[in-house]
Amino acid sequence: MSIRTALALIFAVAAAVVLLATGALYMTSARLALLQRRAELSYEELTRHITLANHAGRYMREAAEISLGGGDTEELRHLTELVARDLSAVEALKRAWVDDPRLREEPGEAREEDERLRRMRASLAKIAGDVGEVSRMASSGERLAAHRRFVERPEAEYERGFVPHIDAAILDARRDVARNAEAAGRASARIRIASVALMTAALLLLVVLLGGLLRSMARGFSALAECSRRIAGGDFDYRVPDLGEHEFGRIGAALRHMAESLREAQESRLRVERLAAIGQLAASVGHELRNPLGAVRNAAYYLKKRLAGTELGADPRVAQFLVLMEKELLSCTRIIGDLLDFARERRLCRSACPLAPLVDDAISVVEAPAHVRLANQVPAALPVPSLDKDQFRQVLVNLIQNAAEAIPAGREGRVVVSARVCADALVLSVADDGAGIEKEHLARVFEPLFSTKLKGTGLGLAITAGIVRMHGGTIGVESEPGAGTTFTIRLPLAAAPEVHCAQPA
Numbered sequence: 001m002s003i004r005t006a007l008a009l010i011f012a013v014a015a016a017v018v019l020l021a022t023g024a025l026y027m028t029s030a031r032l033a034l035l036q037r038r039a040e041l042s043y044e045e046l047t048r049h050i051t052l053a054n055h056a057g058r059y060m061r062e063a064a065e066i067s068l069g070g071g072d073t074e075e076l077r078h079l080t081e082l083v084a085r086d087l088s089a090v091e092a093l094k095r096a097w098v099d100d101p102r103l104r105e106e107p108g109e110a111r112e113e114d115e116r117l118r119r120m121r122a123s124l125a126k127i128a129g130d131v132g133e134v135s136r137m138a139s140s141g142e143r144l145a146a147h148r149r150f151v152e153r154p155e156a157e158y159e160r161g162f163v164p165h166i167d168a169a170i171l172d173a174r175r176d177v178a179r180n181a182e183a184a185g186r187a188s189a190r191i192r193i194a195s196v197a198l199m200t201a202a203l204l205l206l207v208v209l210l211g212g213l214l215r216s217m218a219r220g221f222s223a224l225a226e227c228s229r230r231i232a233g234g235d236f237d238y239r240v241p242d243l244g245e246h247e248f249g250r251i252g253a254a255l256r257h258m259a260e261s262l263r264e265a266q267e268s269r270l271r272v273e274r275l276a277a278i279g280q281l282a283a284s285v286g287h288e289l290r291n292p293l294g295a296v297r298n299a300a301y302y303l304k305k306r307l308a309g310t311e312l313g314a315d316p317r318v319a320q321f322l323v324l325m326e327k328e329l330l331s332c333t334r335i336i337g338d339l340l341d342f343a344r345e346r347r348l349c350r351s352a353c354p355l356a357p358l359v360d361d362a363i364s365v366v367e368a369p370a371h372v373r374l375a376n377q378v379p380a381a382l383p384v385p386s387l388d389k390d391q392f393r394q395v396l397v398n399l400i401q402n403a404a405e406a407i408p409a410g411r412e413g414r415v416v417v418s419a420r421v422c423a424d425a426l427v428l429s430v431a432d433d434g435a436g437i438e439k440e441h442l443a444r445v446f447e448p449l450f451s452t453k454l455k456g457t458g459l460g461l462a463i464t465a466g467i468v469r470m471h472g473g474t475i476g477v478e479s480e481p482g483a484g485t486t487f488t489i490r491l492p493l494a495a496a497p498e499v500h501c502a503q504p505a
Contacts, residue, residue, distance in 0.1 A: 005043050010209045017202040032187040035450050045093045051084035053166045056124070059083055059257035060158050063131040067150035069143045073135065090169075091117055113172065117167045123161035130154040152432040166379040222260050224251060239404060258465035293332055300325045348470055353387040355428070356380045362396035371411065378428075385426055385491055391467045398460040399487050401431040406434035406485060431486040437479040445477055 059079040066076060095115060130153040137146035209366045304322050307313030356378040363374045398413055407413030419428045437445065448462040472492050479485040 010206065010213070012204055013209065014202065017198065017205065020198065029191065032184060032191060035180055035187050036186040039177065039184055041096065042173060042176035042180050042216075043091060045090065046170065046177055048086060049079045049166060049170045049173050051168065052083065052090060055079060055082040055086055056158070056162060058164065059131075060127075060155065063134065063154060063278050064150060064280070066131075066138050067134045067143070067147040068103060070136060076131070076135070080128060085120060087124065091121075110170065110225065113486060115167070116169055118168075120162055123157055123165070127154045127157050127162065130157065136497075149257075159214070164206065176499050198282070201465055205473065227259075239470035293329060297326075297329050298331075300329060321492045332428045348388040348391065350386045350388055352384045353389045353392070354380070354384050355382055355419055355426070358387075358389065358393055359396060362393050362400055365393075366400045366404060368415070369407070369409065371409065372404045372407050372415060374404065375414060375416045377416055379419065382419055383426065383493055387466075387491075392471065395464045396430075398464045401436065402460065403430055403485065403487075406436075408435055421493070422490075426491045426493055428489040428491065429486055433484040436481040436483055436485055437477070438481055442477060442479060446475070 059076065062076045062079055066073065079288065091367065094117060100223075130149070133151045134146050134154060137149060277366070304326075307318065307322075312318055356376065359376045361377050364374060368374055374485065396417070400417065403415040404413075407415075413433055415432045417428070417430050419426060421427070446461050446465040448459060465475050467488055470489075474490045476488050477485065478488070
C-alpha cells in the first residue's frame with residue numbers, strides 16, 4: 001500500500017468515525033429532544049391539573065357561600081367558565097399526547113387517563129347542575145334547605161366523584177414529570193458518554209494508523225539511508241530489506257537494481273582491466289620468447305642435419321629426442337602465436353564468404369584423432385554472409401579442434417557442424433558427443449587463461465569469442481556432462497560493407 005493510499009485510508013476512517021459520531025449524536029439528540037418535549041407536556045399537564053383543582057375548589061367555596069345566603073353569582077359564573085376552560089385545556093393536552101405518535105403513552109395508561117377525564121367532566125357537570133338548583137333555592141329564601149341540598153349533593157359529589165380523580169391525575173402528572181426528567185437526564189448522560197467514547201475511539205484509531213504509517217516511514221528512511229551509505233562505501237552486495245509495496249519499497253527496489261548495475265559495471269571494468277593486462281603480458285611474453293625459440297629451432301634443425309648419417313644420429317634415443325624437441329618447439333610456437341593473436345586487435349577484412357566451403361577448409365586443417373569423425377552438414381543454399389575469411393576460419397578450427405579433443409579415446413565419436421537461418425540471423429552450431437563440460441565451468445569457458453585441458457593455454461575460446469563479437473555476432477555454449485557439448489554462433493544476416501585492409505605488422 002502506498003503512502004498516499006495509507007493517508008487516504010486514514011482520512012477516510014477519520015471521516016467515517018466523524019460521520020458515525022455525528023449520526024449517533026443526532027439520534028441521541030433527537031431522543032433527548034423528544035424526552036424534553038414529553039417533560040414539557042408532563043409539566044404543563046401537571047400545571048393544568050393543579051389549576052383545575054384550584055379553580056374547582058374556589059368554585060365549591062363560592063357555591064357553599066351562595067347556599068348560605070352570601071357569595072356572588074357573577075363570580076360563580078366566572079369560576080364555572082374557568083373550570084370548563086381548564087378541563088378543556090387538560091383534554092387538549094391529552095389529545096396532543098395521542099395525536100403525536102412519538103409521545104404516545106402505554107395503552108393502559110391512556111385508557112385510564114381518558115376514563116378519569118370522562119368521570120371528572122361528568123362529575124363537574126353534575127356538580128354544576130346541583131349548584132344551579134342550590135342557587136335557585138338560596139335566591140328564593142330557602143337558605144337552610146339550600147345549604148342542606150348543597151352538602152348532600154354537590155359537596156358529596158365533589159368529595160366522592162371529582163377530588164379522587166383530580167388527585168390521581170395530579171399524582172400521575174407528577175410521576176410523569178419525574179419519569180421524563182429522569183429519562184432526559186439519562187439521555188444527556190448517554191450523549192456525553194457516547195461523545196467521549198466516539199472521540200476517544202477516533203483519536204485512538206487515528207493514533208494507531210498514523211503511528212503505523214510513521215513507523216513504516218521511519219523504517220523506510222533508515223533502510224534507504226543505510227543502503228545509500230553502504231553503496232557509497234562500495235558494498236554493492238548489500239541487500240535492501242523488503243519495504244513493502246509503497247513508495248519506499250519501489251525506491252528500495254530501484255536502489256537494489258542500481259547496486260546490481262554498479263556491481264556489474266565494476267566487474268566489467270575489472271574484467272576489461274584484467275584482459276588489458278593479460279593482453280599486454282601476452283604481447284610482451286610472445287615477443288620476448290619468439291626470438292629465443294627461433295634460435296633453439298634453428299639449433300635443433302642444425303643438429304638434426306649434422307647428425308644425419310652418423311653413428312650418433314643412428315642411435316634410436318637420439319632420433320627420439322630430436323623428434324620430441326621438434327614437436328615441443330612447434331607447440332611452444334603455437335602457444336606464442338595464440339598469445340600474440342589474443343594481444344593484438346586485427347581489423348576485419350570482410351568479403352562475401354560461403355559458409356559450407358569455409359567449414360570444409362577448417363575441417364581439413366583440424367588434426368582429429370582416428371576415432372573421431374568430422375561431418376559438415378552446412379547447406380550450400382544458405383545466404384552468403386560477409387566475413388573475414390581467415391579469422392572466421394580460425395574460429396571454426398578452434399571450435400572443431402576442441403570438440404574433437406573432447407571425445408574420450410576409448411570410443412567412437414562424432415563432431416557435426418550445421419547451420420540454419422533463424423529470424424534474420426545465421427545460426428552456426430558445432431556439436432560433439434564427447435564428455436561434456438561441468439556446469440560450474442560453463443560460465444568461464446570464454447575467459448582468457450581458463451582451460452580444462454592439461455596442456456591448454458585457455459586462449460583459444462577467448463580469441464574465438466572476440467572474433468565473433470567483432471563480426472557483430474554472439475556465441476554461446478550448452479553442455480551436459482557425459483552427453484556432449486554444442487557451441488552456437490549467431491551472425492546477423494545484414495551484409496556489412498567489404499573492407500580491404502592490410503594485415504598489421
